[in-house]
Amino acid sequence: MAPKMRTRGTTRSLQSSNDEETKTNAHSEDSPLEVGQALRGKRKASGSGNTGKQESSKARKSPERPQYCHWLMKSEPESRLENGIDVKFGIEDLKTLPNQTGCWDGVRNYQARNFMRDMKEGQHAFFYHSNCKEPGIAGVMKIVKESYVDHTQFDKKDVHYDATSKADNPKWSMVDVQFERMLKRFIPLSELKKIHLQHKAKGGSLNGMALFTRARLSVQPLTREEFEFVLSLEDNNPL
């Protein structure tokens, strides 16, 4: 493996992939849940799901979560220490890994985790730079391995070690991502925000973009329309 670095909290870190456990498959049934669609308003107390277990109640019957096939994943491109460890991991760092591929570990938020569990091989995700001088979308990556157990949850030395997660029932998952390309130009959050506001007022593709409606989620879904709209901005002049 390789280096490892992490991003904050829910965001991720990475290391080269390799699978040790390819078969682990986290997915299992344990499913997830929460949220997805539900969350509408504010978080309802019941939590959204939360902990892996409780959702059981049957409340949710439907395995029906809307099927998304495009994603946005946040990571911090600038150095920042968390428990003495640098969590920096920008798109340039991903390019540096063997095969330009790494595992997106360190996600410790159930909604974000569940979105990763929904990811399918071959789908695309934007690499978003957060908590930095110029936040925004830097490039595109591809999901190259579907969700499996995030080993960092059991590593006491890791920033995202989770003492509450048991080996026989791991809480956290990760996927492997491969760098695909940089955007032709960096699309800053400020520009996306202006467009979002316009679209909210008069209609448009970025009307309900999760980046604004669920700002703190580090792994979020995009509709095809949103994904394509963002890509179309590459050829425009900055707003």
Added chain:
DNA sequence: GCCAACGTTGGC
């Protein structure tokens, strides 16, 4: 199951 306290995210 409710909800106040607490912790984290992440823009600014």
Added chain:
DNA sequence: GCCAACGTTGGC
């Protein structure tokens, strides 16, 4: 560095 937004925890 500040702090608003919001997810999580835990008492009751």
